[in-house]
Every structure is written in C-alpha cells, then in structure tokens.
Amino acid sequence: MGLWQFLSRRGRSRGGVRLANGPDTAGSCHVTPKGHVECMVQMLDGEDLTVFVPKKSLAQDLINEVAHHLELGVERDYFGLQFSDTHQVQHWLDPTKTVKKQIKIGPPYSLRFRVKLFPPNPQNIREDLTKYLFFLHLKQDIQSGRLVCPSDAVAADLGAYALQSEFGDYNPEVHTPEFVSEFRFVPDEKQTPELEEAILERWKKEKDRSPAQVEYSYLAKVKTFEMYGVDKHIVMGKDGREYCLGLDPVGLWVMEGDTKIGEFSWTKTEKTKFDGKKFTVIVKEDGDNGMEIEHTFSFWLPNKKAAKHLWKCALEHHAFFHTTSVPQEHTNRQSFFRMGSRFRHTGKTAAQIATEARPAQQVQFERRPSQRFSRRSTIRRHPAGTGSNAESVNKAAAAAKSVVEAVPLKSAAGTTEVLASHTIRYL
Numbered sequence: 001m002g003l004w005q006f007l008s009r010r011g012r013s014r015g016g017v018r019l020a021n022g023p024d025t026a027g028s029c030h031v032t033p034k035g036h037v038e039c040m041v042q043m044l045d046g047e048d049l050t051v052f053v054p055k056k057s058l059a060q061d062l063i064n065e066v067a068h069h070l071e072l073g074v075e076r077d078y079f080g081l082q083f084s085d086t087h088q089v090q091h092w093l094d095p096t097k098t099v100k101k102q103i104k105i106g107p108p109y110s111l112r113f114r115v116k117l118f119p120p121n122p123q124n125i126r127e128d129l130t131k132y133l134f135f136l137h138l139k140q141d142i143q144s145g146r147l148v149c150p151s152d153a154v155a156a157d158l159g160a161y162a163l164q165s166e167f168g169d170y171n172p173e174v175h176t177p178e179f180v181s182e183f184r185f186v187p188d189e190k191q192t193p194e195l196e197e198a199i200l201e202r203w204k205k206e207k208d209r210s211p212a213q214v215e216y217s218y219l220a221k222v223k224t225f226e227m228y229g230v231d232k233h234i235v236m237g238k239d240g241r242e243y244c245l246g247l248d249p250v251g252l253w254v255m256e257g258d259t260k261i262g263e264f265s266w267t268k269t270e271k272t273k274f275d276g277k278k279f280t281v282i283v284k285e286d287g288d289n290g291m292e293i294e295h296t297f298s299f300w301l302p303n304k305k306a307a308k309h310l311w312k313c314a315l316e317h318h319a320f321f322h323t324t325s326v327p328q329e330h331t332n333r334q335s336f337f338r339m340g341s342r343f344r345h346t347g348k349t350a351a352q353i354a355t356e357a358r359p360a361q362q363v364q365f366e367r368r369p370s371q372r373f374s375r376r377s378t379i380r381r382h383p384a385g386t387g388s389n390a391e392s393v394n395k396a397a398a399a400a401k402s403v404v405e406a407v408p409l410k411s412a413a414g415t416t417e418v419l420a421s422h423t424i425r426y427l
Helices: 003-009 059-070 128-144 152-167 193-206 211-222 304-322 332-338 350-354 387-406
Strands: 017-019 036-042 048-054 079-084 090-092 109-115 231-236 242-247 251-256 259-265 269-275 278-286 292-300
Touching: 036 059, 048 059, 059 079, 090 304, 109 128, 128 152, 128 211, 152 193, 152 211, 231 304, 242 304, 259 278, 269 304, 278 304
Parallel strands: 036 109
Antiparallel strands: 017 048, 036 048, 079 090, 079 109, 231 242, 231 292, 242 251, 251 259, 269 278, 278 292
16 A cells, blocks of 8 residues: 555545544544544454444445445455344344444444355455455354364364464474464364364465465365354244254255254245244245245244344345345335335345456455464473472463463564453554
8 A cells, every 4th residue: 555545544534434543443532523423343353443424424434434444345245344232132234224323332333344245155255355354254253163163173274274374384493382372263162282283283284375375275164164154043933942043145044953954045935024023934835736835934033123133134145145136126026025124235246246347456455463362381281290290390380371471572563462361452
C-alpha cells in the first residue's frame, strides 16, 4: 500500500461513516461525532476496529466500511457482521436496517467480522486475502472445538501449515517443541506434548512453501471435515428430544448427537417458515406413482428470535448457493421462503461471484502474529522422578515456568509481548 493511500484512509469519512485512527482502538479515548453511534468490530486477526456510523444510516454503510478497510474485492459477500442479542442468540447484521434498530446492547455496539457462507471448495476462492480470512476463521473454529479435527494426524498437518504460514521454513535453532507449545491448534485438553512434536516433524516437510500455498493446503484439508461450513442450530423435536439442524450449500440436515439422521436438499425444499418459536420445513419428493409427496417437519427453538434467526440463515443459504441472481421484485418462489417477512439476501450470489467479469483483485496485506501462550518447559516433557528427586524436578519445573511467563520476548515485528493466557495486543 502506498503512503498516500495509507494516509488518505486514516480518519476518512464517506457518507458520514468515520473510521477511527489507528488499527487497534480498544481502550483508546474516542469522541463520538454528533449524530453518530460507535461500533466496535472484532476482526478475524484480533484487531479491534472502531467505526462511527450516522444514527439513521443503514447497516450496509458499516458493512461497506469494514470491507473497504480490509480492501475486500468481489468476494466480500462470503462475510458478514455478527452480534449477540440480550438472550445471547447470535444474529447477522441486516444491511437493510439501521444498526441502532437491530442491536439492543450499547452503544458502543459490539460486532464480530466472520465468514457467513462457506463454499464447498474454499481452495477455489480467487483472492489470496479472502483465502487468508477463511484460514483464520477455520483455524479459530478448530482451536475452540467448534469444528472438530478428525485425528491427531490431521491436526499435525494443520498445525504445520499454520506455523509455515506465520514463520516460514523450520529453523532447528529456534523452532523447538517448546516453541511450538506457545501456540494453540486444537482445544487445550487435546493439545498434548506428543501432538506438538508431531506438528514440529510435519513442519520440517513444508520447506520453501509460501504462506499462500500452505493456506491453500489448509483449506483443502479442512473442507473434507464432515462439519465444514455447517451452520449449526440446536432445536427440539416434536418428541421433546434435542437435535441439531445444520445448514450448508447442499441443504438442511438433522443430527441426533453425532449421528446424521436426515437431510433436506434445497432443491426439494418447498417452503421454510417460522411461527413464534416453531421453525417448519416443507419438502416435496417424487412418489412411486409419479406424484409428488409433501412432508412437513417442525422444530422448536428457545424463543422467537432464535427461530427467526434460523429461518433467515436458511433463506440466505438457499439464495446464495441455489440462485443465479438476487431478484429485485418479489416472486412466488421468493414468497415461499419469506412468509410475511421482508427479509431477503441482498448481496451477490455464489454464481455471480464466480462469473464476475473483472479479474480478481490481489491486494497487499499483512498477516498478523498469532496469540501466544506460556510454553511448556523442557523439564515438564520428561517423566517425573520419585522421592526427593521428584520434589526437586517439580521445583525446577515451577521455576522454569515462572521465568518463561515473566520474561518478555521480542516479536519479529520488533514489538514487546508478554507470553500469557490472554490475547496479546500489538501496539
């Protein structure tokens, strides 16, 4: 990015929307301009972005500002801004309404920039920046356990790709098992010293591969996970049992525990609707006599807001993956999914993104450092002794741990960071 372009983006105002100066704004003092509301957006790389939006401005202005800040190109419609309501139900910001009307907690209003719609083949995404953002999102989902890694061998592959992306080629003088232990790849209870050593061995094989290349490999491997790209919603069936409804590009499917028990293809889905806490799916299939048979399935959610959120997500998945364009006028087919609500998908569809005439925009962007944690000491990697020897080993381990946690390390960017169990802010 050129100097003039960088300076012109600081503190700019377009259509009344203002971006606060500097990338990291949490904890800074900002004076909200008159007639504006403050929005705090947590980005996928850990950055906190502060944007001031006119009170009467539609949320599309905020979405555009975030996309412009990232310099997202034709693939921006894979993403969205998410917020929580007073019942802790997650919602996607509707671009056709004001921010103030949708979010009841604030101001300042807190949102999260997330991948909203996952294509079946993410490695076919055209822009490197989009791939990187998908990589960050999926890495966080696997680390938190929202997306389950099927085996330690796969986890080792993914960990090696992540380290190669951030640090480049393996260096035996720096990259030890203890170094690997400073990073999180899977949930804490699953990240063992053995897994970290396996990651280190796999990392050695990634020599000379660029960040973009290993991020491509990461996406190609994760797309094979059974739950990749599935938007999950916990519901109750008519029998009073708990189920999980999952939305993906193919359709809507039902799970009981870890077992998939049914799937409704979008091509066979005739209607989706909600009424209070009840969400209903009506599907048609061909009968033995050539006549169509209609089936109705109903599920219950904790409250009306959760039911409406599920219905909106179903509508957007269908519109994004199974229509060639977003109709401007109401159609009969559209009404099957609307059922009285004015909500509809407003961005491009997957087909439109894939056939965009102009070349994909490749922008220069910075890959930010990952969160780091206290490293395992060398002593803790060996079996404990017995008797007085065990006591001395434990004391030595405790001393090593305290030294590691107390001594600041110098990052590659030249900033000071303290290894801790919370997010490190780069100033």
